Amino acid sequence: MVSDPSTPAVPAIEVENLRFHYGTKQVLHDVSLSIPAKRITAFIGPSGCGKSTLLRCFNRINDRIPGARVTGGAIRVAGIDIARPDLDLQMLRRRVGMVFQKWNPFPKTIYDNIAYGLRIHGEKSRSTLDDTVEHCLKVVALWDDVKDRLKSSAFGLSGGQQQRLCIARTIAVKPDIILMDEPCSALDPLSTLKVEELLLDLKKDYTIVIVTHNLAQASRCSDETAFFYLGNLIEHGETMQMFTAPREKRTESYISGGFG
Amino acid sequence: MDNPEQLIRGGFRKGALGETFVKALLGGMTWAIIAIALMIFGRMFRAGAPALFKSEAPYVDVGFLTDKNETLHVFDDAEGNRHQMPASEYHRWTDAHGADAVFNEQTFAYSGGGIAGPIVGTALLTLLSVGLALFFGVAAAIYLSEYSKQGKFIGWVRLAILNLAGVPSIVFGLFGFAVFVLAAPVLTSVPADRSLLAIPLGFTWLSFEGWNSSLIAGAATLACMILPVIITASEESLKAVPQGFREASLALGATRWHTIRKCVLPFAMPGILTSSVLSLARAAGETAPIMFTAAVAAKDTLPWEGLAAGENPGLWERFTSSFGMLGSQVQALPYHIYTLAARIPTSEYTQRAQYGSVFVFLMMIFLFSAVSIVLRNRVRSKLKW
Numbered sequence: 001m002v003s004d005p006s007t008p009a010v011p012a013i014e015v016e017n018l019r020f021h022y023g024t025k026q027v028l029h030d031v032s033l034s035i036p037a038k039r040i041t042a043f044i045g046p047s048g049c050g051k052s053t054l055l056r057c058f059n060r061i062n063d064r065i066p067g068a069r070v071t072g073g074a075i076r077v078a079g080i081d082i083a084r085p086d087l088d089l090q091m092l093r094r095r096v097g098m099v100f101q102k103w104n105p106f107p108k109t110i111y112d113n114i115a116y117g118l119r120i121h122g123e124k125s126r127s128t129l130d131d132t133v134e135h136c137l138k139v140v141a142l143w144d145d146v147k148d149r150l151k152s153s154a155f156g157l158s159g160g161q162q163q164r165l166c167i168a169r170t171i172a173v174k175p176d177i178i179l180m181d182e183p184c185s186a187l188d189p190l191s192t193l194k195v196e197e198l199l200l201d202l203k204k205d206y207t208i209v210i211v212t213h214n215l216a217q218a219s220r221c222s223d224e225t226a227f228f229y230l231g232n233l234i235e236h237g238e239t240m241q242m243f244t245a246p247r248e249k250r251t252e253s254y255i256s257g258g259f260g
Numbered sequence: 261m262d263n264p265e266q267l268i269r270g271g272f273r274k275g276a277l278g279e280t281f282v283k284a285l286l287g288g289m290t291w292a293i294i295a296i297a298l299m300i301f302g303r304m305f306r307a308g309a310p311a312l313f314k315s316e317a318p319y320v321d322v323g324f325l326t327d328k329n330e331t332l333h334v335f336d337d338a339e340g341n342r343h344q345m346p347a348s349e350y351h352r353w354t355d356a357h358g359a360d361a362v363f364n365e366q367t368f369a370y371s372g373g374g375i376a377g378p379i380v381g382t383a384l385l386t387l388l389s390v391g392l393a394l395f396f397g398v399a400a401a402i403y404l405s406e407y408s409k410q411g412k413f414i415g416w417v418r419l420a421i422l423n424l425a426g427v428p429s430i431v432f433g434l435f436g437f438a439v440f441v442l443a444a445p446v447l448t449s450v451p452a453d454r455s456l457l458a459i460p461l462g463f464t465w466l467s468f469e470g471w472n473s474s475l476i477a478g479a480a481t482l483a484c485m486i487l488p489v490i491i492t493a494s495e496e497s498l499k500a501v502p503q504g505f506r507e508a509s510l511a512l513g514a515t516r517w518h519t520i521r522k523c524v525l526p527f528a529m530p531g532i533l534t535s536s537v538l539s540l541a542r543a544a545g546e547t548a549p550i551m552f553t554a555a556v557a558a559k560d561t562l563p564w565e566g567l568a569a570g571e572n573p574g575l576w577e578r579f580t581s582s583f584g585m586l587g588s589q590v591q592a593l594p595y596h597i598y599t600l601a602a603r604i605p606t607s608e609y610t611q612r613a614q615y616g617s618v619f620v621f622l623m624m625i626f627l628f629s630a631v632s633i634v635l636r637n638r639v640r641s642k643l644k645w
Binding site: 059061064066090091092093094097098100102104105106107116117120121166169170173 | 409410502504505506507508509510511512513514515518522523527643
């Protein structure tokens, strides 16, 4: 079992000299960074800079992409190397949840979408399922909208509601870390605002890593920011400092709209 | 805009004529095909419907569907009245009137009675083969699309499966004869002399002596024939399920098999069932694969008749003894139609059996397809898209 990631001595995720290839193309060059627990870390950078790839390494969902492989370095989640052969991959993914860029609820009922994760892990008790569904929907502020139609299709919800449903589905299995891959890129500003409010609310209980193209979003809701460019980590620090006094020239020009 | 009058077409234009001509040609060909198809179906219906339907209640000649196939006897009696009756009725008649009362007798093989045997045989063969093919085909499709490494070798495997779909059905028939009829393994206490290999298991023998010409051998052969279509179509349906469902499920900590079972297969099911509708019609219609492996022209008993279940069998005995059905030969509609068309001369007395069989066969395939489509729509409506 993974040890408690909130222990301050152990960072939630620690990346050490990570190299990553798609086939023969190297997309991450010796990336090292550590992500603190119970804070929001934003990954920013132009398209194709490897930030999503790095995020998808944290729960090893990249394993299923043909030709994609880690070619050097290590990732430790709560101090455990996630490449070790005796790793319980299902437990890793349960403890490191993920929300995707394009919202992807299952074509099932709203209730079944949230209960899905619990059922995977053997929860059968009707009352526990009911309670968790209600709790998770309340956390993402969907409960009042959908409490009367839990048995109708999740596809009937609006885009923003579907994305919040996906977040609720992720927190239903009680992860410690939530990875978010551009969760707002296809949402309208109002839905984006709601998701951002939700993030700030979730920070109390979860470590959050969010990939975003929206610099304003990174500055609004993250505590730390990491800037990637062409597969290299250029700069990583407190968000406030990054946006007001970046150390690197490239960070400054990206943030001020110079390129990317 | 300069010269707006250019927008108005004046006089005759060559382009317009060509357009009209192409449209007329394409439309004409389409309607010609439809007209020919309608003529064929119309002929079948006009000639076949009288065998099945009649003018007074219950409007359907149930006997044609439920009676066994018999030889038709046509003769004059002493008063010069023409009679036609199937063999069993004919024997009752001669018992009552004496064999001397029969004049100008003619017999027509397979033309009397009904076609219960072929109907039952085709239904069993088709359902069993589609069941077998779906089981193996969906398993293979899941492996190919979800588990296997997508490389050159799997590409070759896929190509081989596709090519299998183009193999003539008679070749499948011979393959089935060689493998299922002559060489497939059975458990038996006394291995036959022709057994290729008999392995003693202590309490019994595992003998490679084949399943003989039987329902199960025919169904297995038909299943081999429709497997490529089912595998290919199932794989396409699986691939059409959005990757997002798989990633979402895996990211929640589901195993691969759980993801396939709950998040991929249910959504691929309508597509898989569509492919099975097409395969079903093909399996029902093929003659060549069952000629050597299952079908007989004449048979007095239905597959489940004459299976020893002891005296006063209980439900369980009936159930277990029904497996004996798998070992019996069956009649089948396509083979029956072939027999009627090729082996007996056509006359006014054989038309009822000939056209009637074809008509019933068409009806049966329509029915099967309709049931599958209803089933597919029900599966689809359960999904909450």
